[in-house]
Amino acid sequence: MKTLIIAEKPDMGRTIASVIEPKAANRRTYLEGERYIITWAIGHLVALAEPDQYDARYKKWNDQDLPIIPQSFKLWPNPRTKDQLKQIGELAKRCGKLVNACDAGREGQLIFHYIRQYLKLSQPADRLWISDLTPETIRKGFDSLRSDYDYEPLTKAARARSEADWLIGMNASRAFTIRHKALLSVGRVQTPVLALLYDRHKEITAFQSDTYFVVKASFDQEGFVYSGIWQGDRLTDKEKAEALAAKTKDKPGVIADYQVAESKEYPYRLYDLTLLQREANGKHGYSAKKTLDIAQALYEKHKVISYPRTNSNYVTEENLPVMQKVLSMLQGTESYKELAGGADRSRVHKGNKAVCNPSKVEDHHAIMPTPKRASGLSQEEQNIYDMIVRRFLSHYYPPAVYKNHTVMTLVEGETFRTKAKEQLEPGWKVVQQQDAASSNRKSKRKGNDDSSGADEEELETDQPFILKPEKPVHCVTAEATEKATQPPKAFTEGTLLKAMEGAGKSMEDDELREAMKDTGLGTPATRAATIERLKHVGYIHLAGKRLDITPKGCAAIELIRGAGVELLASPEMTGRWEQRLHQISKGEASDDQFIAKVKQFATMVVDKVRQQRPAAPGTFEERASAGSGKRGAKERSGGSRASQSSRGTKGEGSSRTTRAASAVSSPTAKKTTAAAAPASRTAVGACPREGCGGTIIEGNRGYGCSSYREGCKFVIWKDQQGKSVSLTMVKSLLEKGSTSVLAFKQENGESIKGRLVLADRNHGTVVQQAADKKA
Secondary structure, eight states: OEEEEEESSHHHHHHHHHHHOTTOEEOSSEEEOSSEEEEEOOSOSEEEOOGGGTOGGGGSOOGGGOSOOOSSOOEEEOGGGHHHHHHHHHHHTTEEEEEEESOSSHHHHHHHHHHHHHHTOOSOEEEOOOSOOOHHHHHHHHHTOEEGGGGHHHHHHHHHHHHHHHHHHHHHHHHHHHHHTSOOOOOTTHHHHHHHHHHHHHHHHHOOOOEEEEEEEEEEETTEEEEEEEOSSOBOOHHHHHHHHHHHTTOEEEEEEEEEEEEEEOOOOOBOHHHHHHHHHHHHOOOHHHHHHHHHHHHHTSOOBOOSOOOOSOBOGGGHHHHHHHHHHHHTSTTTHHHHHTOOGGGSSTTOTTTBOGGGOSSOOOBOBOSSOOOSOOHHHHHHHHHHHHHHHHTTSOOEEEEEEEEEEEETTEEEEEEEEEEEEOGGGGGSSSTTTOSEEEEEEOSOTTSTTTTOEEEEESSOOOOOTTSOEEEEEEEEEEEEOOOOOOOBHHHHHHHHHTTTTTOSOHHHHHHHTTTOSSOTTTHHHHHHHHHHTTSEEEETTEEEEOHHHHHHHHHHHHTTOGGGGSHHHHHHHHHHHHHHHTTSSOHHHHHHHHHHHHHHHHHHHHTSOOOOTTTTSOOTTSOOHHHHHHHHHHHHHHHHHTTTOOOSSSGGGTTHHHHSOOOOSOOOOTTTSOOOOOEEEEOOSTTOOOEEEEOSSEEEETTGGGTOOOEEESEETTEEOOHHHHHHHHHHSBOOOEEEEOTTSOEEEEEEEEOOTTTOOEEEEETTSOO
16 A cells, blocks of 8 residues: 655645656645555644534533533634645545654644544554655655654643643633733733733833933044043933033043953854744844745745744754755855855854754754756745845854953043944844945944943944054043933844743742743744734834834733733743643643643633723723823824724634624723823732732822722822832732842932832831831
8 A cells, every 4th residue: 555645835745756756746745656645634633613613502602601621622624725624535545554754843743643634544654754855855755764653642631732722712701801801812822912912011101211320532543543442430410420521621631441352253153933023023024934934935936945834953963964065065056156266164063063063953943055056046035035045154154253342541641431342353244235344334232221331432343443552542522421321122023032032031939930931922933823812902013114013002910910820921920831732742740730721721711701990991092101202102103003903803814703792792881082081001010018818000100009999098199309210119019028239329329229119008108217227
């Protein structure tokens, strides 16, 4: 009997067939040769059944039906691709063996096994595990097929992930939607990501800008001109800054200190998917989904890059011979022959841990070009391919070498610092396009604008920086420039991807932080879909490159946190889940125990939401406090669109939430206008007053207890000791009794270090305490 090969997509199936059965007959939905029949899945042909496919009563979203916890999960075919599923079933009857040729990863494993389970295919199965679709790799993959049973732990992890997401998504989305009479989508990954955007939004809107002044001087030494920044405490007095500039202008000076040190910069890491998406967003403005789609086309259609859905930046020893073939191919191309011709093959070897590090490669190695020459690429495909090729070539070049100059110039008793980075050897940076090509690059800022080193400019140049420390200098000009501290920057898709990847690194729990360092929120393969889902359900919208959260998105996070299920909005839960799923995939943890705990959590979420006070009328409408000025106007207009589009939008990647609009009774209260909408009421935490049981909620001027009508007088005012108390600070006060170390400005203009401490847990009195004392 023949062997049935099931690929994930048609292009992959046809490519495999061209290698192992080049004379196979094309039957439209499959190809048949002498030994093999090759067909494909077209993505997810089978998925977990909707609740109403267990019981018709679940078509209506009723609180008394929650939680929905199936004893065993049912599978249901995708109605749009049921013909292809039926075709696979018919083909399997003629075959004595199966080959799982879906994507080599957790989701590919799930796609194959859901098909196998639904169709009740009992034939033994092998697993094709390859990282690119070149003929050589395909042949090598079929020569080294392993039993699919060897991947059983990965299959269990894939099923556990799917079932856990179903349990949380179905129950939490229905619970919040029913309780608050508005379509609210809740998910294990999307909700913590939304919380990242919400918290950044609150930081930006609460930010109060401070004005300060920077004195910059220009110096001349025998025709060589350089500039420096005045060193001292931050200048907040304009007259003092201008007097300092006048004092030093056109005056002689000396070089008080001159330090020179050589440094080297090595090539950036090879791309994983998230890094590629981040840099493509910054360089070309592509969304994470667009970059993934382009990369997938380069892999599947053009076969010019390796498997893109990887989380590794390294390769193994097995990849090194292929890399040498890729370099030879690039040397023969018109576009890259000059750069590839200057490459040093000896630099990429098994001892180079910046490239070859098998311990950091799990399922797939880093993204890199294949030996196939690229042709017929669109401009967008060429842009992504070019990024991958140049990153690949950079590792065949030596490090860039710099001479770092730090100069302290003294004029009239005032000190100015100069930092210059002189390029001695460009090394790998010749591979970069334009970025490193200019001979006099603009200054680079170090740190944020509100940090102490914000205005320290570093000149990068490949021209000689010639200064004689023993000779005098002349201060040609000196001027005071007004500056303002800047709020945190709003997320772009690129910076949000970075935050998702690094979620958990700022956690205070050392064990959890260590556990999450290799997980983050979502996986490289799912992060783009998560961002798109947040847009789709009306929680966020794109304003240029900036991602803005809508009033509906804000309300969703506030309600989730206010219900006492903050874990749903925390990276902690999804981080722990990904950690446990990883352990399951390695055979180190039980999938049954994992699902049992998820069922307990889903039940707890439903119970908590039942006890929550329903959202007030206007909660999901445009808010008067959404912002001010131009920024606020943009957010308000975006919020209005979000509120309109929220009716009937899809939920967590399927049609399951679409039915909510008809399944839940519509709100009876009339919609309030933007002007009448209530101000944001963010739930912060539990009231610390003994026996109260209330919740601390953010108001316009402070953080007060929700039980104030019952007599609780606890309140922390936002204005404390000259500081504006942020959400992060008040959470720390409630949980730990004090904030982290802060800088307090004194009347004489000086700053001292200290903390805000909750002195009275009954009334919310806050006092300032020196930093060296413990609260």
